Amino acid sequence: MSVKSKLTALASGVLLTAVGGISSALALDEITVAYFLEWPTANQVAQLEETYDKELGVKVNWRAFGNGNEMTQAMVSGDIQIAYSQGFVPFVVGVSTGAPLKMVGVAVTYAxxxxxxxxxxxxxxxxxxxxxxxxxxxxxxxxxxxxxxxxxxxxxxxxxxxxxxxxxxxxxxxxxxxxxxxxxxxxxxxxxxxxxxxxxxxxxxxxxxxIGINTFDIISVTESFAKEHPELVEKFMAVTEAANAAYKADPDAALPTIAKAAGMDEDATKSTLANFGFPSAADQKSENWLGGGVQQMTKGVADVMVEAGGMDAALDSYDQFIDPNYLN
The missing domain is CATH 3.40.190.10 (Periplasmic binding protein-like II)
Known part of the structure; x- marks a missing residue:
């Protein structure tokens, strides 16, 4: 079975359990997802082969950014609905200063x-x-x-x-x-x-x-998109979960596609991926991650940034900006 066939089969299987049906409220024709070039991730097989488009039922545009703060700005302006592999610190800064974002998953770890x-x-x-x-x-x-x-x-x-x-x-x-x-x-x-x-x-x-000291990039969405189109967020996470599983099962088969999507040669892609991890949905919902650890870390990082003069003020709690419920 080809990588694409495996990925489609895995995605379909996950989606059957993740989403019972499509809400009549869904009226979008397309969405735009922020990502980074030269930052290879397992989901880029689904990106390049348009598995996201097929399973979400909308056209998925992928727009490259230079840094996570630019992603936040584009999301606030309404140009971007989902940011894939957004840096954790730009997310912390964004929500601390009023950006209406939610973290819905972990894109990649690189401890x-x-x-x-x-x-x-x-x-x-x-x-x-x-x-x-x-x-x-x-x-x-x-x-x-x-x-x-x-x-x-x-x-x-x-x-x-x-x-x-x-x-x-x-x-x-x-x-x-x-x-x-x-x-x-x-x-x-x-x-x-x-x-x-x-x-x-x-x-x-x-x-x-x-011991819960993690290094990672996140998957974030705008609050309005999550509220108005929760099924699309669930489907996006389900396709990502399937892509991660397919990569883990046969990383060599996925390598050429990921390299092409990332704009890198295969040797550099393989070297970078060797230091990356793609946690499963079950892992992401665990105590060390979105089950409590990330919430604690978000507050801790915000306090450190304030003390160092990198941010004016931290919030009392960041729990409202972290939602594991789309990881079905």
Whole structure:
């Protein structure tokens, strides 16, 4: 069976349980979904082969954006109904400042791509992490990486008030770690790879995820779209679930299509996907995710951003902006 046949069959099976029928209120001819080029995800087989169009019963336009804040602006203006793989921080900033958005799922996780690395010659591991007290640690301040560092130190019994946190973006942090100016640096992407040349992660991404410290992009929708067309949101999530399952079953078969949709060559696509995870709907509804963990993390990240001066004020609660009920 071809990848497309598998995907259509899986999507149809999920949709039978997800949606009992099409509401008469559905009158849309088309919707527009925001996404990123050069950011390969399992659902792009369904994107390129128009499985979303077939199962939703409307034309699905895919519009590429440069960053998550631009996605928020387009959603507020009404140009976009769904944002796929929107960054978590742009979502937090958006809803904190009045953007009418809802998080309805997790698009992709990449825990191993956002870590804190300790110099090998420091002799510090998660088992004796208290030795970080009194030492310099480089981290970007006021974002998810900073928040994860605080959660990690707390989990390991380190008094963060005794750690000298130094504001450094990941490239600068990598240089400082290499020179020995700091004992640990936190970062992501290419800078993280350079950090690994002289050190090892204090905690791996898998270890962090096990205690609810997550790194991820989200699937968000406008509140009006979710309210007026809940069946379309459910169907979109069902097709995504099926696409993720099909990819997990045979990633090599899906690779050429994903690479084409992402605008990348196959080697680069495969390398990027190796560090990505696509959690199932059941996983997303669990306690560590939309069952409570994400709500807690949203509030925590917002508070960190306010303290760092990156946002004027945080809300008392973010529960109203996170809805797992479309993950059927």
């Amino acid at each position: 191993e791509n956002d870590l804190c690395v300790v110099r090998d010659d420091a002799g510090i591991t998660k088992d004796n992490a208290k030795e970080l007290e009194g030492k310099k640690v480089a981290t970007p301040i006021g974002n998810v990486t900073h928040y994860k560092l605080l959660r990690t130190l707390d989990h390991l019994g380190v008094d963060v008030n005794k750690v000298n946190l130094v504001q450094m973006n990941p490239p600068d942090g990598a240089v400082a770690l290499t020179r020995g100016d700091v004992v640990m640096a936190c970062g992501f992407g290419g800078a993280l790879s350079r950090m690994r040349e002289v050190g090892s992660p204090l905690m791996t991404g898998a270890e962090q995820e096990a």
